[in-house]
Amino acid sequence: MNPLQETTAKPKMSDKQKLTAKRSSGAIQRKETLAGFLFVGPMLIGVTVLTLLPILATFALSLADWNFIAGFDGLKWVGFDNFERLAKDAAFLKSLKNNAYFLLTVPAYLAVSMFLAIMIDKHVYLKSYFKVAYFMPYISSIVAVAIVWQVLFHPSAGPVNQLLLALGIENPPKWIADPKYALPSLMMITVWTAIGFNMIVYIAGLQSIPRDLYEAADIDGANAWVKFKSITFPQLSSTSFFLLVTGIISTFKVFDLIAILTKGGPLSSTSMIVWYLYDTAFVNLKIGYASSMAVVLFACVLLITLLQWASQKKWVNY
Amino acid sequence: MNQKTISTVRKSIFTVLMMGMSILFLLPFVWMLSTSFKIEADVFTYPIQWIPKTWHVIENYKEVWNGQFPFYKYYWNSIKITVITTILSCIVSALAAYGFSKIQFAAGKYLFIIVLATYMIPHQAILVPQFILYRSIGFFDSHLGLIMLSSFSVLGTFMLRQFFMGVHNEYIESAKIDGAGHGRIFMQIAFPLVRPAVATYAILRFIWTWNDYQNPLIFLRTDSLYTIQLAMQKFTTINGEFYSLIMAAAVSSIVPLLIIFVIGQKSVIEGIALGGVKG
Numbered sequence: 001m002n003p004l005q006e007t008t009a010k011p012k013m014s015d016k017q018k019l020t021a022k023r024s025s026g027a028i029q030r031k032e033t034l035a036g037f038l039f040v041g042p043m044l045i046g047v048t049v050l051t052l053l054p055i056l057a058t059f060a061l062s063l064a065d066w067n068f069i070a071g072f073d074g075l076k077w078v079g080f081d082n083f084e085r086l087a088k089d090a091a092f093l094k095s096l097k098n099n100a101y102f103l104l105t106v107p108a109y110l111a112v113s114m115f116l117a118i119m120i121d122k123h124v125y126l127k128s129y130f131k132v133a134y135f136m137p138y139i140s141s142i143v144a145v146a147i148v149w150q151v152l153f154h155p156s157a158g159p160v161n162q163l164l165l166a167l168g169i170e171n172p173p174k175w176i177a178d179p180k181y182a183l184p185s186l187m188m189i190t191v192w193t194a195i196g197f198n199m200i201v202y203i204a205g206l207q208s209i210p211r212d213l214y215e216a217a218d219i220d221g222a223n224a225w226v227k228f229k230s231i232t233f234p235q236l237s238s239t240s241f242f243l244l245v246t247g248i249i250s251t252f253k254v255f256d257l258i259a260i261l262t263k264g265g266p267l268s269s270t271s272m273i274v275w276y277l278y279d280t281a282f283v284n285l286k287i288g289y290a291s292s293m294a295v296v297l298f299a300c301v302l303l304i305t306l307l308q309w310a311s312q313k314k315w316v317n318y
Numbered sequence: 319m320n321q322k323t324i325s326t327v328r329k330s331i332f333t334v335l336m337m338g339m340s341i342l343f344l345l346p347f348v349w350m351l352s353t354s355f356k357i358e359a360d361v362f363t364y365p366i367q368w369i370p371k372t373w374h375v376i377e378n379y380k381e382v383w384n385g386q387f388p389f390y391k392y393y394w395n396s397i398k399i400t401v402i403t404t405i406l407s408c409i410v411s412a413l414a415a416y417g418f419s420k421i422q423f424a425a426g427k428y429l430f431i432i433v434l435a436t437y438m439i440p441h442q443a444i445l446v447p448q449f450i451l452y453r454s455i456g457f458f459d460s461h462l463g464l465i466m467l468s469s470f471s472v473l474g475t476f477m478l479r480q481f482f483m484g485v486h487n488e489y490i491e492s493a494k495i496d497g498a499g500h501g502r503i504f505m506q507i508a509f510p511l512v513r514p515a516v517a518t519y520a521i522l523r524f525i526w527t528w529n530d531y532q533n534p535l536i537f538l539r540t541d542s543l544y545t546i547q548l549a550m551q552k553f554t555t556i557n558g559e560f561y562s563l564i565m566a567a568a569v570s571s572i573v574p575l576l577i578i579f580v581i582g583q584k585s586v587i588e589g590i591a592l593g594g595v596k597g
Contacts, residue, residue, distance in 0.1 A: 140572050
């Protein structure tokens, strides 16, 4: 645009704005503000009562020793005692370790999902069928899915072990009944259920890669691997980063599978932070101690979110 | 062979391979369905009878739906909770989303940041205070309480706000000049324009609420109030060794989602792809 035109246009605009501002000042703006509060009010009240006040209460309760049954009279302030106990609590540390193991599921299902997404996006017919098929576990209720796997993994009669026996494996693992295999079993089921969601996001990511990049690579005679390594993978980095972060955060929240399949056992081999928190709060009714775990959980998720903000620019390359 | 035939052949081979993989991937569902049709004695026969020798469909499903632990009651509970939650959540989120995007008021910007920030709080970190709150205001062990828990969705508000921002301000300004207030503008102009986005969100919210296990587990106690997910687990405990019945129950709990998903497949997939949203 011509700079001269711009300068002549500007005062006109601000004149107009001033006029409307004069007219709308006072009563009209007040009406607008009122309307604003009316529209966002329900959401605001809900979030305040059900999220903001509870998180403050969590922080407060984490400094207390309290059994819910005893009523408010039984509440004792103990400062940071709960956190000191947590640091020495073998069961909590075991749960944290299991959480750390569980992180391995994320790269596993990201790799599978990326592979499937690439195949479905370009290399197969019947795309819609494949999308729905791999998406099935994600929309199915976790309770139904967990119960099916419980039966499939049945140590003696389950189809999985019968197959392994038929294949000549003498002592197949007892899966969720075996302390050594219980956590890996849950991780396998998690990978299976998570693939659908991640694959769909990857397909969307693939569709936003400019076609001419591949055309240029074709002209240079690049093979499939080179195209993947130097176009697809780097172009998907922002999608991968997003999925990695949401995936890591979701491993901190694992609960349903444990509650339905193992209840943290056998020998607390599948106890994870949220399960231990639930067990402490709602089975053993130690509200203060459970709240200190909730604070740790919150801190972990917050830390990852902040790291995400800080590192997004560095990681995502194009 | 020319280039085109080679690529067709390659694509066909890949399709066949992927088909094999997807069948393997879906085997647990196939097993679940076929088991739900069998008599109990045939459940663990090996090699697996994918197509039952003795059919027991009607008996199994009748026992699940109208036996000792009648599923139709829990179905009704789940339908009630899920439908009300979905509608309420859509209304609250759409109103807030409109307020945060199309009404100019000074506090709006800050309030939005506060609301968005609460999305970082994992739900499990506030379960205990919510439980105490619910016990003291009488929301505990009630459907109303459960509905309230999932009706104020930050995610829904954020998602719909993106769409409201795409509604041109000229529409709203000209409606204002014609004397319409925000209530009318919302109902007659803005909401109809974002209706497809609301539908997508509604389907996602339906799936998440239907599948929710943790909230009913903690906030419901009375058997007769159970949702289908809790009932499934209770049913499994009671019928421990009757796997054909358990699988019939599992199939029953998945079917409504399958129907919703088949109807709304496109918008579910688009919705997830668009925001990369997750319950």
